[in-house]
Structure formats: structure tokens, C-alpha cells
Amino acid sequence: MDKTKISIILDLARESARENGDRVYIREKAGKDIRDKSFNDFYRDACRVCGFVNEVRGGGEPVHAAVIGPSSYAWIISYFGTVFAGNTAVPLDALLNTEGIVELLNRSDSSIFFYDARYEKLIPLLKQNCPGVVKYVCINRSAPAESPAESSAESPAGDLELTEILEKYAPNEPAPVSPDALAAISYTSGTTGKSKGVMLLNRNFIDNTMCCDNESDADGVVLSVLPIHHIYCFTCDILLTMRYGSQLCLNDSLMHIPQNLKLFQPTIKLVVPMIAKTIYKQIKAAAAAKPEIPAAAIAHAVFGGRLKLMYSGGAYLSPELQKAYNDMGIRLLQGYGMTECAPRIACKPIDCVGLLEDVGTLVSGCSVKIEDGEILVKSHSVMAGYYKDPEETEKSLTPDGWLRTGDLGYVDEENRLFLTGRKKNLIILSGGENVSPEELENKLDELDFVAEVMVYDDDVLCAEIFPNPDVCGIMPEEELVKQLKDAVAGINKTLPASKMMRRIRLRDAEFEKTTSKKLIRSQSVHGKAI
Amino acid sequence: MLDKMRSIICNYVDISPEDITEDSNLTDDLGLSSYDIMCVLGELEEEFGVIVDEAEIVDIHTIGEAMTYSKSLQG
Incomplete structure (x- = not known):
């Protein structure tokens, strides 16, 4: 893909559809079958959603649309359809409780709520407590409503199904927007206890998508197992597969990773350390039960037979675990980033050898300086600030655009980044969740x-x-x-x-x-x- | 069912099967991570031919509770 042609998310999706056409892009389980969507399907469907979001906007200021649910094709087109024409997506954590959903819908000024059917029972309560939301769209209904009469009795005016939107709106190509258009408000835990809305622009995502090279190719198959609202999943699973024309397979549940590895036979997988650790335990147990078979052969089978590369982020990855995977013939490479940087700051190059203690080499276009031991970064990926929170923005961003990471560390002469501790009190669990x-x-x-x-x-x-x-x-x-x-x-x-x-x-x-x-x-x- | 649970869990933690009882707490006593627990439940799905509802997992803390839940799914 010609990087010079890509300055907004719409460009990336359009060029990807142009280059890859009817090749399979997204694969997801639908009951016992697999549903495949091509790059063209994806682009057209997202354009249809964009038509709907623009109609809600009605020629005024850009609107904000929250999206919640497990990983699905419907979730992805809802997000991209929002972003294509300069509107703003608000991805919400599927584990949020009702109180949390109400709070973030209100704080993000969302007008549209795209929700998975499992949240349906909350809708009456949300309608009472979230006056700003004018459209509720159910994106994934597994079973159709029993009869039209019943459906209309239960769905008051203003409620829609995503399938209706895909039927009603034409896949018209949206007009280009500014690279500075706000693409997402991504909520992250803060040390004060109140989550902060990280404002990420179109150009932040594009910069981060293009900041490394040769990570995948058109033969690459990625199994996406991370929570889809998480920036690491969004940029490194969704945007990167789009850039390289790779296939994106959606994992339906953490419970089913072992089965889905065999089903989709990925070549690349992004994980958090806790997942890498558990899979390693499974391989060790299988190897102990069958000592005559080499561990590498067992690992090969457990991972579906084709896995060559795993990227780990979100939390500390021990050198021992990296070594254990490398010994089994699977590259387990560590990276470092944060939501405020869309997210990548440092990544291990694919061909790196030896050293395991660093968290990666600074990505292209990212500068680092150390101030009182703290790592500060500057790049085109750095956020615009926290939504409606000038106080926290001022604490995190210096007047000349450096982002305070809150982490302590240093960079060596080869641009490798080393962490020595966390300045913040934030607890990062081994699953990558911030508490x-x-x-x-x-x-x-x-x-x-x-x-x-x-x-x-x-x-x-x-x-x-x-x-x-x-x-x-x-x-x-x-x-x-x-x-x-x-x-x-x-x-x-x-x-x-x-x-x-x-x-x-x-x-x-x-x-x-x-x-x-x-x-x-x-x-x-x-x-x-x- | 307890024996099956024991053999599944021994794939995730270094513990003797006889030390796993119905009262064993999955995190505190057995040291399973939250993702280990998801994998154990995934294996139970395959073993007993049931479908686990993720929303109900938060109420499962002990081996006994996991067994009761699996039995209720089997009807």
C-alpha cells in the first residue's frame, strides 16, 4: 500500500478495498458455520452505516456514537461507518456495568448507541438516564423478533436494527475529512479513579498503523483475541490487517481460543502476557503427558499448525516466557505503548535476536526524552488530549507536545527502550486491565x-x-x-x-x-x- | 465429574489431583488466573457438550460451583 496516499481512516479502508477487492477479510463464527466478509463487503457496509450516521448528524457538528459488544463484523462496521465522515466513535468496554455505561454515554456526549443484543434489557434504563442519545441501534441480534407486531411493541420509535440500516442506505463513498478530525474517544482508567476519554484523531491512527513495516502480508491470517474496544486490538489487529491485506479472524470468546486456533489456523496472533502464559501451561501439560513427542511439535499442533509470530503488549512479559516460546519455534515479541499514543511507542523488530529485557525499539517517527527518570514521548500518534478534561490533559501533555508516560526507564544507543518502574499507582494486571x-x-x-x-x-x-x-x-x-x-x-x-x-x-x-x-x-x- | 475437573485443572497448575476438592477456590486455593478459568470452562463445554454463558462466569468461584453449574446446563 502506498503510504503517501493514506492520511485518514477512510483512505486506508478505501485503498485496502481497492487493492484486495473480493478476497476474504473478516471471518467470524455464526453458529456452527464461519461467515466470511470480503474487503469490498466491509468497505461498502461501513459506507452504508456512514450514511445513517450522517443522517443523524443532519449537516451540523460531527456526532459521537458509542459502540459496545464482543468482537464482531457488526461492531467493526459500526465503528468505521461512524469515523468515515468525520464523526467520532466511542468504543466501550463490554465488561462495563450499567452504571459505567450510563456514565460514559453521558460524558462522551454520544448521540448514537450501537449495542450488541445482550445489552437490550438495559435500553429502557439508558433511555431514562442518557438524554443525549437519540438513536439506539442493535447490531447483532442472533434470532429475529418473533413477529413484526411484537417487535414494534417492544421497540419504541428511535430504535433500529443494523440490518435495516444496511438495507436502507446506499454504499455512497463519503467525502474526505481532515486528518485532524476526531476519530475516537477511548476511555482509559485514571489514577484519580475517574476514567479519562483519550481523544485520538484520524492522523494519530494512521501514523501508528504506518510506524513499522513488514509485520504481515496478504498471506497473513490474524486471530484477534483481545477485547475489541481496546486500542491495541483496534490498531494492531484491525487497522494493520487492513493495511497489509491480511485476514482477520474474530475470536468469539476467551473460552474458545484453543478451538479457534485449530479452526482458523492463524499465522499471527496478538496477546497479553496472561494469555501467552496459559497457552504455555497447556503445551507443557500436553508435553508431559506425551514425552515421546517434542514440545515444539505439540506447540505447532496447539496453535493450529501455522502460527509463527505472536506479539505481546498491555503488560509486562517476562524474558523466561519469551525464551520458552522462542525455543518452541514461535517468535513471541514484546511491544510497549499506551492508549494516549494510539498505542505503539516501541516494538521488537521481527528479525530481532538476543536481548529480551527491552520492551522494543522506538517505532518510526517517535522521539523519547527522559525527565526526572520519566519517559516522555513525541510523535504524530500522540493524542489531542482528554475529552473535556483540561486539567488531566495539562498533567499529561507538555505545552510543546510531549506525552508523559508515567513510566520510568531509559533508551540505549540502539534506540531500544527499557522500563524500570511505573511512576503512576495504576495497577496493570497481567491480563492488561488497568485498575x-x-x-x-x-x-x-x-x-x-x-x-x-x-x-x-x-x-x-x-x-x-x-x-x-x-x-x-x-x-x-x-x-x-x-x-x-x-x-x-x-x-x-x-x-x-x-x-x-x-x-x-x-x-x-x-x-x-x-x-x-x-x-x-x-x-x-x-x-x-x- | 470431580475426577474430570481434577484432570483438567492439573493441566494449568502444578498440584496433586487429590488436593483439589469441591471446596477449592479457583483463584485463592488453586492459583488459576482469570484466563485459566476461561480455558477450564471451555474444556468443560467440550467435555460435557454444554454451552457456558459468559455472563454467569463471575458467580463461579469454587470447583463445587463449577460442577453445579455444568450439571445445571446438562439439565
Whole structure:
């Protein structure tokens, strides 16, 4: 693909359709079958959705459209149809609870809500609480409504099915927009507990899509297993397959990765370290059961027979695991990035050998400087700021355009980036989920029998609690333990699975604090697990 | 069913099958990661010919709960 012709997301999709035509682009499971969509199908369907979004916009300012659901072709065309004509997509985490969906629909000023059928029961509540949303579009209904009469009785005016949109609107090519048009508001966890809306422009995505070369080709088959709302999945699975003309196979559930590896036989896969670790355990167990077969042969079979390359991002990848994969004949390459940088900052080159401790070589066009140990980056991928949050924007972006990563590290003479720690308190679980400890601590602090609490990563999320002696002084320990467990279970019920506190520790002394009474997070913790 | 569960779980953690009981907590006692648990449930789907609803996974914390859930799916 001629990079010089591509400056907006519409260009990328159009050129990709022109080059690859009716070749299969997206594959997804539909019951027991596989549904294939070509590059042309994708481009035309996204243009139809674009016609609908533009009609809602009605010639005024660009509109924002939120999209929620598991990975699907419908999700992808809803997103691209929004972005093509300069409107803004708001990808939401499929694990958000109702409260979180309401909050982000309102904070993002979304006018359209594209949702998977599993969220249907929430729609009446969203209509009451999200006055800005004027169109609700169900993108994936597995079974048709029983009868038209029933369907209209249950779907008040303003509700639509994506299939209706695809029938009603012609695939007219949208007019080009500015590379500075806001393409997405992507929400990320913040240290204050309030998620921040990262504003990414068309040119940010294009820069990040073009910042490395030779990562795939037209014979490449990618199995996409990461959450689709996540920037890493969006840029590195969806936009990169479009650039290279590779095939994109959608994984329907984390439960089915082993089956889908055999079904789709990918050549490339993007993972987070936790997934790489689990698959490695499966291979080790299979190798132990059949010692006569070499581990590399077992790995070859487990991965569907064609896998050569895995990219890992989102969390720390140990050198041991990289080595274990490399020994099995599969390149497991680490990268480093953040949502605010669309996301890639550093990547391991495909032909790299030796060193495993760095997180990759700086991608093309990305500059780094170190200030008080912190890594600052500057590139065309760096976000425009946080949506309606000038205070947080000012903290993250310097006046001359450097992005503060919050990570500590250094760059060597060969432009390889090394991380030495995190400046922020944000907990990054091994699955790549970001969890703000303050957000959970604030909830626990509201309980009268909790005097102090610190939430940290203890393989699982752990809440260590110092009970309030005024309230718990004469309480038998069994009673205290029961109350704490019940209270944490109650809070967990209101949280997405990734934020649930799976372990509670009880301590008999206050935490160490700074002179300004702030928790020292680096202190060693020693509470008893209950 | 417990024996089948034991043999599946032993593929993910280095633990003796006899140490896995119905009361074993999947994360705290067995040390399974959230993705390990998804894979275990995927294997149960294949083994028992059932379809697991992802929305209900958050309520499964112990071996016993996973067994009860699988049995309920088998009807």
C-alpha cells in the first residue's frame, strides 16, 4: 500500500478495498458455520452505516456514537461507518456495568448507541438516564423478533436494527475529512479513579498503523483475541490487517481460543502476557503427558499448525516466557505503548535476536526524552488530549507536545527502550486491565469498620484492611472476618470482573504514610489473608 | 465429574489431583488466573457438550460451583 496516499481512516479502508477487492477479510463464527466478509463487503457496509450516521448528524457538528459488544463484523462496521465522515466513535468496554455505561454515554456526549443484543434489557434504563442519545441501534441480534407486531411493541420509535440500516442506505463513498478530525474517544482508567476519554484523531491512527513495516502480508491470517474496544486490538489487529491485506479472524470468546486456533489456523496472533502464559501451561501439560513427542511439535499442533509470530503488549512479559516460546519455534515479541499514543511507542523488530529485557525499539517517527527518570514521548500518534478534561490533559501533555508516560526507564544507543518502574499507582494486571486502586479504596473507605485500606496487585487484586478499632475493638475476629467478606463481596457485585477484589488481607497496624498522610504504596505489606 | 475437573485443572497448575476438592477456590486455593478459568470452562463445554454463558462466569468461584453449574446446563 502506498503510504503517501493514506492520511485518514477512510483512505486506508478505501485503498485496502481497492487493492484486495473480493478476497476474504473478516471471518467470524455464526453458529456452527464461519461467515466470511470480503474487503469490498466491509468497505461498502461501513459506507452504508456512514450514511445513517450522517443522517443523524443532519449537516451540523460531527456526532459521537458509542459502540459496545464482543468482537464482531457488526461492531467493526459500526465503528468505521461512524469515523468515515468525520464523526467520532466511542468504543466501550463490554465488561462495563450499567452504571459505567450510563456514565460514559453521558460524558462522551454520544448521540448514537450501537449495542450488541445482550445489552437490550438495559435500553429502557439508558433511555431514562442518557438524554443525549437519540438513536439506539442493535447490531447483532442472533434470532429475529418473533413477529413484526411484537417487535414494534417492544421497540419504541428511535430504535433500529443494523440490518435495516444496511438495507436502507446506499454504499455512497463519503467525502474526505481532515486528518485532524476526531476519530475516537477511548476511555482509559485514571489514577484519580475517574476514567479519562483519550481523544485520538484520524492522523494519530494512521501514523501508528504506518510506524513499522513488514509485520504481515496478504498471506497473513490474524486471530484477534483481545477485547475489541481496546486500542491495541483496534490498531494492531484491525487497522494493520487492513493495511497489509491480511485476514482477520474474530475470536468469539476467551473460552474458545484453543478451538479457534485449530479452526482458523492463524499465522499471527496478538496477546497479553496472561494469555501467552496459559497457552504455555497447556503445551507443557500436553508435553508431559506425551514425552515421546517434542514440545515444539505439540506447540505447532496447539496453535493450529501455522502460527509463527505472536506479539505481546498491555503488560509486562517476562524474558523466561519469551525464551520458552522462542525455543518452541514461535517468535513471541514484546511491544510497549499506551492508549494516549494510539498505542505503539516501541516494538521488537521481527528479525530481532538476543536481548529480551527491552520492551522494543522506538517505532518510526517517535522521539523519547527522559525527565526526572520519566519517559516522555513525541510523535504524530500522540493524542489531542482528554475529552473535556483540561486539567488531566495539562498533567499529561507538555505545552510543546510531549506525552508523559508515567513510566520510568531509559533508551540505549540502539534506540531500544527499557522500563524500570511505573511512576503512576495504576495497577496493570497481567491480563492488561488497568485498575485504579484509589477507585476501589474509596468504596471500602465508606464502610465504618474500615479505618485504612490499600488495594494492590497480589497475583489477584487484594484489599488489605486495617479495621477501625473504635468499631471493631470488641468484635470477635470471626464476626469481623464475616462482615469484611460480606462487604467486599457486596462491592464486587457492582464491579466489572477485572476490578473484583479476590483476596482480602487483615492487618493489625496502620499503614506507613508520608508526612502529608498519603499511603506509601511501595511499603511491604504483610496482612493475614482471610 | 470431580475426577474430570481434577484432570483438567492439573493441566494449568502444578498440584496433586487429590488436593483439589469441591471446596477449592479457583483463584485463592488453586492459583488459576482469570484466563485459566476461561480455558477450564471451555474444556468443560467440550467435555460435557454444554454451552457456558459468559455472563454467569463471575458467580463461579469454587470447583463445587463449577460442577453445579455444568450439571445445571446438562439439565
